[in-house]
Amino acid sequence: MNFLRELWDAVIYFLFPPRCPVCREFADERYQLCAACQQKILRLDLYDQKVPPIDKVLRVTKYRGGSREMLRALKFDDNLRVVPAMKKILDDVSDRTEILSLLAAVDCATIVPLHADRLKERGFNQTELIFGEWLAKKNLPPKNFLIRAIATPKLYNLGKAERQKVLSGVFAPLEPVDLRGQKILIVDDIFTTGTTCRECATVLKSLGAEKIFVLAFAADFGENLGDNRR
Ligand SMILES: [Zn+2]
DSSP: OHHHHHHHHHHHHHHSOOBOTTTOOBOSSTTSOOHHHHHHHOSOOOOEEEETTEEEEEEEEESSHHHHHHHHHHHHSOOGGGHHHHHHHHHHHTTSHHHHHHHHHOSEEEEOOOOHHHHHHHSSOHHHHHHHHHHHHTTOOOBOOEEEOSOOOOOTTOOHHHHHHHHTTOEEESSOOOOTTOEEEEEEEEESSOHHHHHHHHHHHHTTOSEEEEEEEEEOOSSSOOSSOO
16 A cells, blocks of 8 residues: 555656745745745844834744745735745744744734635635644634724735825724733734734734734835835
């Protein structure tokens, strides 16, 4: 049986060799990036910054190159094949001091919610796909504190001021909850203008949260503000 299994795997490998989900070049492993794309992304960048009312923002990658390609594939094309490569990138930074001290400093974690209609349309919350399992492994299974009460238009073509206007008052508490003294980690897929996370932080702080930290899979802190700002 084992022999047949191995033979079958070899046939599949031959007929459908693994390809990089970003550039479609051949890759060593199925669902993982090719060496060239790895190189471009794995200059892991844990740059942090304070963006009031958020106390600290940490990013896993810069929002450019392969990292940006993967997020676009996931969000705009619903291409789930990029998820394993993203999770691997997250695993690769897991033991970095910056990440360990961030995780040690928080009481719980939460994921930026999608509006119910968007969630239904897309079928998944992309941030949950990237971070959900990882947070659970870190003993911080994501909790839901917020809902996105108002559906917003897609944000990527909007500038900072427009985003602020559109997103103001969009998030509301899921239910009355006392977060006094809590240090909360918000995870999000993309952080550029920071408007979305700042809106979440404002609501969480109004519920009593003491500190809000953000961990973004990809962020642009102004060095490269192109399109797709959020
Ligand atoms: Zn590639």
